[in-house]
Amino acid sequence: MQAGKSSIQFEHPPIITSAASIVGQTEGEGPLASFFDRVEPDPTFGKKSWEEAESELQRQTVQKCLDKASRQAADVNCLFAGDLLGQIVATSFGVELFDIPFFGLYGACSTMGEAMILGAMAAGAGYADRVLALASSHFASAERQFRFPLAYGNQRPQSTTWTVTGCGCVMIEGNEKNEGKDGRRAKENASESLKNAGQEKLHPKFQPCIPAATPGKIVDMQMRDSMNMGAAMAVAAVDTILQNFRDFNRKPSDYDRIITGDLGMVGKEILLDFMREAGQDISSIHMDCGIEMFDPKTQDTHSGGSGCGCSAAVLCGYILPKIQAGEWKRVLFVPTGALLSQISFNEGQNVPGIAHGVVLEGKESFGE
Amino acid sequence: MQAGKSSIQFEHPPIITSAASIVGQTEGEGPLASFFDRVEPDPTFGKKSWEEAESELQRQTVQKCLDKASRQAADVNCLFAGDLLGQIVATSFGVELFDIPFFGLYGACSTMGEAMILGAMAAGAGYADRVLALASSHFASAERQFRFPLAYGNQRPQSTTWTVTGCGCVMIEGNEKNEGKDGRRAKENASESLKNAGQEKLHPKFQPCIPAATPGKIVDMQMRDSMNMGAAMAVAAVDTILQNFRDFNRKPSDYDRIITGDLGMVGKEILLDFMREAGQDISSIHMDCGIEMFDPKTQDTHSGGSGCGCSAAVLCGYILPKIQAGEWKRVLFVPTGALLSQISFNEGQNVPGIAHGVVLEGKESFGE
Numbered sequence: 001m002q003a004g005k006s007s008i009q010f011e012h013p014p015i016i017t018s019a020a021s022i023v024g025q026t027e028g029e030g031p032l033a034s035f036f037d038r039v040e041p042d043p044t045f046g047k048k049s050w051e052e053a054e055s056e057l058q059r060q061t062v063q064k065c066l067d068k069a070s071r072q073a074a075d076v077n078c079l080f081a082g083d084l085l086g087q088i089v090a091t092s093f094g095v096e097l098f099d100i101p102f103f104g105l106y107g108a109c110s111t112m113g114e115a116m117i118l119g120a121m122a123a124g125a126g127y128a129d130r131v132l133a134l135a136s137s138h139f140a141s142a143e144r145q146f147r148f149p150l151a152y153g154n155q156r157p158q159s160t161t162w163t164v165t166g167c168g169c170v171m172i173e174g175n176e177k178n179e180g181k182d183g184r185r186a187k188e189n190a191s192e193s194l195k196n197a198g199q200e201k202l203h204p205k206f207q208p209c210i211p212a213a214t215p216g217k218i219v220d221m222q223m224r225d226s227m228n229m230g231a232a233m234a235v236a237a238v239d240t241i242l243q244n245f246r247d248f249n250r251k252p253s254d255y256d257r258i259i260t261g262d263l264g265m266v267g268k269e270i271l272l273d274f275m276r277e278a279g280q281d282i283s284s285i286h287m288d289c290g291i292e293m294f295d296p297k298t299q300d301t302h303s304g305g306s307g308c309g310c311s312a313a314v315l316c317g318y319i320l321p322k323i324q325a326g327e328w329k330r331v332l333f334v335p336t337g338a339l340l341s342q343i344s345f346n347e348g349q350n351v352p353g354i355a356h357g358v359v360l361e362g363k364e365s366f367g368e
Numbered sequence: 369m370q371a372g373k374s375s376i377q378f379e380h381p382p383i384i385t386s387a388a389s390i391v392g393q394t395e396g397e398g399p400l401a402s403f404f405d406r407v408e409p410d411p412t413f414g415k416k417s418w419e420e421a422e423s424e425l426q427r428q429t430v431q432k433c434l435d436k437a438s439r440q441a442a443d444v445n446c447l448f449a450g451d452l453l454g455q456i457v458a459t460s461f462g463v464e465l466f467d468i469p470f471f472g473l474y475g476a477c478s479t480m481g482e483a484m485i486l487g488a489m490a491a492g493a494g495y496a497d498r499v500l501a502l503a504s505s506h507f508a509s510a511e512r513q514f515r516f517p518l519a520y521g522n523q524r525p526q527s528t529t530w531t532v533t534g535c536g537c538v539m540i541e542g543n544e545k546n547e548g549k550d551g552r553r554a555k556e557n558a559s560e561s562l563k564n565a566g567q568e569k570l571h572p573k574f575q576p577c578i579p580a581a582t583p584g585k586i587v588d589m590q591m592r593d594s595m596n597m598g599a600a601m602a603v604a605a606v607d608t609i610l611q612n613f614r615d616f617n618r619k620p621s622d623y624d625r626i627i628t629g630d631l632g633m634v635g636k637e638i639l640l641d642f643m644r645e646a647g648q649d650i651s652s653i654h655m656d657c658g659i660e661m662f663d664p665k666t667q668d669t670h671s672g673g674s675g676c677g678c679s680a681a682v683l684c685g686y687i688l689p690k691i692q693a694g695e696w697k698r699v700l701f702v703p704t705g706a707l708l709s710q711i712s713f714n715e716g717q718n719v720p721g722i723a724h725g726v727v728l729e730g731k732e733s734f735g736e
Contacts, residue, residue, distance in 0.1 A: 006445070006469045008495045049715050077374070078583055086454030086513075087709035088474050089717070092586060096720055101374045101583035103482055104474040104707075104722075106456050114471055118486060125493030127376045145454075145711075215446055215469035218460060339472075341455035343513075347417050349457070352464055354472075 006214055007247035012175035013209040013361070014123040017130075018069035021316035022061045024139065024165030027305070030294045035317035036166075037064050043140060043165065051090055054083060054138035054165075057309075058094030061167040062132060069171050073098040076171070077128035080115035082106050083136045084163075084308060085145055086341070090136060100132070108337030109233070109262050110216065111135040112168060112312040113356030116333075119172045120210040120358075126174055135335075136167035137307025146226065146342060159228040161264045161306035164293055168312030170320075172210070206362030208323045214244040214357035218339065223351045226340055230267025230290075230303055233336035236353030237263065238274040240334055244357045245280060252282045256328040259319060260355070261311035261335035262290035264303030289314035289335075311335040323362040331360045374582055375615035380543035381577040381729070382491040385498075386437035389684035390429045392507065392533030395673070398662045403685035404534075405432050411508060411533065419458055422451060422506035425677075426462030429535040430500060437539050441466040444539070445496035448483035450474050451504045452531075452676060453513055454709070458504060468500070476705030477601070477630050478584065479503040480536060480680035481724030484701075487540045488578040488726075494542055503703075504535035505675025514594065514710060527596040529632045529674035532661055536680030538688075540578070574730030576691045582612040582725035586707065591719045594708055598635025598658075598671055601704035604721030605631065606642040608702055612725045613648060620650045624696040627687060628723070629679035629703035630658035632671030657682035657703075679703040691730040699728045 021036045028039030038060075045056035058081070066073060079098065082105035083090040095102060107114040115133035122128040140150055142163035148154040219236040237260050245251060252258070263271055268291060272283050292314060293305035315333060322328045336355040345351070389404045396407030406428075413424035426449070434441060447466065450473035451458040463470060475482040483501035490496040508518055510531035516522040587604040605628050613619060620626070631639055636659060640651050660682060661673035683701060690696045704723040713719070 051711060051715060051717075082474070084455075085709065086711065087452075087476065087707065089707070089709045089712040092707040092720060093712070093717065096586035096588050099585055101585050102722065103486065103583065106450070106472045106474045108455065118471065121489055121493065121495050125489065125495070127489050127493070215471065217467055217469050218464040220464050339455065339457070339460040341453065341457045343419060343454065344457040344461070347419060349419075349461065352460060354470065 005247045006243050007212060009212045010120060010124045010210060013211040014120045014172050014174055016170050016208040016320060017173050018065050018171035019316035019320050020061050020064035020068055021166065021168045021313040022057060022064065023313050026299065027164055027166055027293060030299060032292055032314065032318055036313060050138055050141035050144065051085060054090035054136055054141050055094035057138065057167045058091060058134065058136045059097065061169045062095060062098060062134060065132060065169040065171055073100055076100050076130050076132050078103060078122060079132045080105055080119045081134045082111040082115065082308065084108065084142050090141065107354060107356065108339055109306055109308045109311065110335040110337030110354050110356045111308040112315060113333065113335035113358050116170065116210065116358045117213040117215055117356055120213060123172045123174045130171060130173045132169055132171055134167060134169035135308035135312040137163050137309035139163045139165045142307055156302055157227050159230065159266045159303050161229060161262060161290055161303045162294065162301035163307040164305040164310035164313065166309035166313035168309065168316035170316060205326045205365060206324050207365045208320050208360055209363050210358060211361050212248065212359040214240050214247065216240045216355045218352045218354050220350050220352035226345050226351060228266060229306065229338035229351065230264040231270055232338045232351040233353040233355065234263050234267040234270035235274065236355040237271050237334050237336050240355040240357045241332065242278055244332060252280055252285055255285055255330050255332050257285050257287050258282050258332045259287045259289060259334065262304065262306035263288050263336055264290045264306065266303050323360055326362060329362055333358045333360055373615045374611050375580060377580045378488060378492045378578060380492065381579040382488045382540050382542055384538050384576040384688060385541050386433050386539035387684035387688050388429050388432035388436055389534065389536045389681040390425060390432065391681050394667065395532055395534055395661060398667060400660055400682065400686055404681060418506055418509035418512065419453060422458035422504055422509050423462035425506065425535045426459060426502065426504045427465065429537045430463060430466060430502060433500060433537040433539055441468055444468050444498050444500050446471060446490060447500045448473055448487045449502045450479040450483065452476065452510050458509065475722060475724065476707055477674055477676045477679065478703040478705030478722050478724045479676040480683060481701065481703035481726050484538065484578065484726045485581040485583055485724055488581060491540045491542045498539060498541045500537055500539055502535060502537035503676035503680040505531050505677035507531045507533045510675055524670055525595045526670050527598065527634045529597060529630060529658055529671045530662065530669035531675040532673040532678035532681065534677035534681035536677065536684035538684060573694045573733060574692050575733045576688050576728055577731050578726060579729050580616065580727040582608050582615065584608045584723045586720045586722050588718050588720035594713050594719060596634060597674065597706035597719065598632040599638055600706045600719040601721040601723065602631050602635040602638035603642060604723040605639050605702050605704050608723040608725045609700065610646055612700060620648055620653055623653055623698050623700050625653050625655050626650050626700045627655045627657060627702065630672065630674035631656050631704055632658045632674065634671050691728055694730060697730055701726045701728055
């Protein structure tokens with residue numbers, strides 16, 4: 001990264017060696033159902049509060065991610081994670097049992113992007129051999145936090161999104177070529193991990209890696225409607241995507257997909273309009289995780305899915321496998337967040353947006 | 369960092385090239401008053417809500433930190449920051465005007481340590497030329513969030529701490545020796561920044577740097593008393609300090625000071641007891657920012673100061689200057705956080721703790 005540019009380029013791109021996703025029942029009735037590792041029919045996850053349910057969702061997803069890589073928690077150097085709740089309590093209680101050094105994050109629904117960028121930095125420089133990056137949301141804990149008690153049965157405008165009950169977790173490791181950097185990671189460790197957890201199991205053809213990232217700025221368009229967060233976030237996504245194009249001298253056709261987090265139907269239109277105005281038509285390659293998550297014909301979820309678990313689960317269940325299969329060679333993953341709290345909203349504050357861009361590429365697993 | 373160890377060692381330690389602190393009136397009547405850059409007598413900072421007041425406090429502190437380094441916001445590649453409020457709204461609105469790529473953090477009162485570790489990683493590996501790390505808290509916004517409305521005038525047990533109105537912000541840059549790492553930082557940039565912002569202005573004798581860090585794990589001792597957070601955090605501090613000793617084969621006498629964030633009187637005793645039990649007596653070199661902040665004889669702040677602005681302001685106003693003057697050669701700075709929310713507390717959840725350890729050393733500015 002250089003002054004005047006926002007993006008980071010990884011000389012030896014960190015690799016994603018495992019990914020897991022678990023979602024709730026409504027998500028399990030949507031178009032992507034078959035791609036997730038597990039659909040949990042019990043919204044309480046066997047716990048006695050929505051917050052504990054979300055913690056349990058995180059715990060199970062982290063465990064699944066470790067299991068898929070044949071790894072133990074002790075093999076992981078640090079964990080980057082967050083959720084939507086005040087003081088990210090779902091995360092604190094969700095990950096504490098793993099006893100891994102922990103960086104708590106809050107990026108609203110952009111948290112998965114934030115976690116992956118920081119995780120890629122730590123692994124890319126050799127400060128960590130192996131990290132986990134995850135984000136979760138839960139419909140019921142988020143509704144209570146940001147909107148209304150479920151029992152109140154309030155009316156929802158069409159621009160409202162539906163908070164996804166879901167969690168996605170990725171394991172990021174340094175590239176084995178990246179020895180001798182500032183950190184102290186031993187080359188042997190990395191090679192061994194590739195053997196144990198690498199291509200045979202998870203990367204049949206192409207190994208997903210993170211060659212670059214564009215961390216987002218806070219973009220405040222003076223929006224004040226918490227029931228239309230897609231609009232607040234769309235402009236932040238525009239800012240990050242254009243910054244990425246400028247920093248790497250790229251155009252839409254350099255990506256197979258540009259995938260936003262949870263703009264929903266309303267936010268998507270705004271994104272595409274603003275991008276067109278900037279001379280960059282991304283309509284043919286744009287996808288939004290929130291729109292993919294639910295079927296608008298059969299599921300009454302209005303503008304689409306949202307919540308930081310939405311983009312995290314879609315990344316792990318749907319996007320990474322497409323890259324592994326070689327279907328997509330280069331993707332710009334742009335989780336989008338709306339920065340508000342119950343208090344800021346009630347005090348009449350704006351709802352600024354933020355979007356973190358993560359470049360994902362598939363590297364041929366063999367012949368390197 | 370290697371598997372089995374939690375700590376990070378920076379081969380070319382990132383340097384702290386600027387630091388600023390602003391506090392409120394009560395803090396300005398305490399023993400450290402003269403060390404802060406500014407004492408603001410108006411608790412609202414000229415704004416109409418406590419949350420906006422905290423945002424303004426952050427804004428002014430960031431600006432002060434930039435000014436002291438003769439830098440503009442555009443010279444900074446990214447910003448690591450957080451506060452205690454739900455969805456860290458004080459931070460979102462506090463830093464948005466600077467238009468710097470932003471990583472939102474939540475580590476309760478340990479946030480300054482978390483921000484500095486991540487900032488040191490980004491600068492140390494060359495992913496950024498220059499970052500800012502900051503944390504704030506405000507007595508009134510925190511009381512409302514976690515305890516009772518101020519107007520309620522509730523009784524406070526002696527183990528309660530007093531949330532500090534304060535903010536500390538440091539500027540971290542890569543060491544100029546650290547060219548050619550994974551990031552793309554140009555050597556010229558770093559040299560120039562040292563000339564502009566470096567030793568002449570801020571480091572009369574010794575330049576504070578970050579040679580190592582020990583990110584904390586979540587430690588849950590099944591505490592459930594939100595009015596005794598010092599106890600919840602003390603054991604996390606023990607865990608991080610002992611981990612640091614093990615990872616670097618150190619003992620108490622290897623540090624001039626081991627400085628916790630906001631354990632207060634009650635937490636300090638628990639820390640010293642547990643450390644003694646572990647065979648490491650740190651009583652002669654231990655200092656707690658929360659205890660230093662207020663005078664128990666004249667200020668009715670019970671167990672001491674707390675809040676992530678407490679350790680951040682004491683670091684910037686008091687600790688770093690001691691290192692710059694050569695009075696302390698090596699310090700272990702351990703901000704401590706209690707992981708609870710209003711909801712988790714009301715649902716009867718535990719209050720786990722976390723403590724992030726940052727090693728600070730003074731490098732002779734000349735003769736390198």
